[in-house]
Amino acid sequence: MTTRRLRTTAARLLAAWLVVLALVGSSVALVPAVAEVARSTWADVLASTRPIGLLTMSDGYTQVAAIALALAPLLPLADVATSLRRRRALLRLAAVLGVVAIVVLTAATAGGAVPVRARLTSLTVAVAVGLALGALISAALRPLLGAHPAGTPGPATRRLAVRSALGYGAFVALVAFTSRPVDSGVTPLLVRALDRLHTVGFPAWMSYSAVEFTANTVFFVPVGLIVVLLVGLRRWWWGAVAGFVISGSVELGQLLFLPDRFASLDDLLANSTGALLGALVGVVLLGRLARRS
Template sequence: MSTRTRTTIVRSGMVAAVVLVGAVLLVPGLADRLRSALLHLVGALRALGHGTLTLGDGFVAAIAVTLLTALLPVLLAGASRASRPAGVAGRALVSAVVVLAAAVVVAAQSSTPGERFRSVVLAGLVGVAIGALLDAAWHARHSAAHASGRTRRVAWTLAAAYALLVVLVATAGSPVDRGIHPWLTRAIAAGHRLGAPQWLDYGSVEFTANVLFFVPFGFFVLLLFGARAWWVGMLGGFLASCAIETVQALFLPARFASVDDVLSNTSGAVLGVLLGIVVLGRARVSAAGGQSRAAV
C-alpha cells in the first residue's frame, strides 16, 4: 500500500471519527444510548461465565473511552504526510486538548457534571498516553533492532528474577492481595472523597495491576530477542496468562481463574512490547548520533 493510499484511508477514518464524536456531543442523549448499548453487549459476554468482564459497568465504559481516545494520536499521525517521530509529543498534546474539550461538552449534558467530567478526563488521558506510545512505537519500528550484548546480559538476569516472581505470584495458595485488601479499600474510599470517579473501585485497581504486572514480560522479550520478535512478546503474554489461569483452575482451589485476567495480562504484554520498540529505537538513534559526533 502506497503512502498516499494509506494517508487517504486514515484521513477518511478521521473524518468518520470526527462526525461520530460530533454526533455524540451534539445529539442529546446519544452518548447515554451508546453507553447502554455497550453495557448490553457486556451483559451478553458476562453470560459466558468464567470470569468474563466481571468489572463494574462504569469501569467497562471507561475502558471503551480509553480505547477510543487511544486512536487520536494515531489518526493525527496518519492524517499528516509530514508526520515525524519528533511530533509524537505534539500529537499527544493536541489529543489531550480534544479530550478536555469533549469532557466539558459531555459533562454539560450530564446530571452529574463533575463526576462525568473527571471520568472522561481520566479515561481519555490514559487513552492518549497509550496512543502516544503506539505512535512512538510505529515511528521507531525501523530503527529498533537488537539491544547491545551488555544490555541483553542484564536483561537475562532481570528476566529470570521476573519469571520467578510471576511463578511465585501465580502459584501462591491464596490471593496475593489478601494482606493489603483492607488498606487498599481505605485508600480507594479516600480517593473517592477527594473526587476520584466512582468506577475507580477495587476491581478496576486489580485489573490495572494485572496489566502493569505483565508489562515487563513484553519489554524483556523485546530486549532479549529484538524488535522483530514483537509478536513473540504479545502471543507469549497471552499464552503465559492462559497457562497461569489453567493452573489456578485445576490445582489451586483458593484461586479463581478469570478471562479478565487473561485480557489484562495480555494487554500488559502488548504495552511492554510497544515500550520495548520505543526504547530500542531511541537507543539505536542515540548510538548512531554518538558515532557521528565521534567521527567528526
C-alpha cells in the first residue's frame, strides 16, 4: 500500500470511528433507555463469561477497560493520517478528546448510584489509559511504517536480551510454580488498604481482582520486550505469541501439578496483554536505536 493510500485509509477510518463514538456517546447520554440497555447488555455478557473464569473482575473495571480500548485507536489513526509528523496537533487532539470523553461520559452516567468523585475518577483513568495506549501504538507504528521496518538488533542488544531472558525466565518460573500463590502473605494487607481507599471516594471497581489482573498484565510486559529485542522488528508480534504460549503453559502446569494454585483464563488474558504491550515497547526502543545508529 502506498503512503498516500495509507494516509487516506487512516483518515477515513478515523472519521468513521469518531462518528461511531459520537453517536454511541450521545445516544447513551441523551436517552436513558439506551444507557440502561447498554448496562444490562454488558452485565449479561459478563455473566456469560464468568462461569469459565474469564472477565471475573468487577463490572466497573471491565467498563473502564472497554472505554480505554475504544479511545486507543484515535491517536494512531490520526498519526498515520497526518504522515507521522504533526506531533503538536496530535497532542492538542489528545487533550481535546480526553476532555470531551470525560464530559460526555459523565453526562451519560449522571443520576446513577455511583458518587460523582468515583465516577470522575473512573472516567479519568479510562481516558488516560486509552490515550496512553494510543500513544504507545502510534510510537510503535513509526519504525514499523518507516523506510527500514525489518531492522534487527545489534550484537550488544541481543546479548543483553539473552541475559535478561535467562534471568527473567527463572523469575517467572519461580513465581508461577511455587506451591502457594506468591501474594498470599500480602493479600489481607492489600484488601484493608483498598477498603480504606474506598472510604475516601475511590471507585469500588478498584478491588483486589482489579489489582491482581493489572499486576499480571505488568508482570508479562518484559516477556514481549525481551522477545522483540531478540528477533527484531520484522517479527515483533512474536513477543505477543511468546507471552500467550508461556502463560498457557504456566496455567496448564498449575492445573495439572499444583492443586493449591488456580488456573485462570483471566491470567492468560492479562499475561498475553502484557506481552503485547511489552512487544510494542520493544518496537519503540529498536526504532530509536536504529535512528541513533
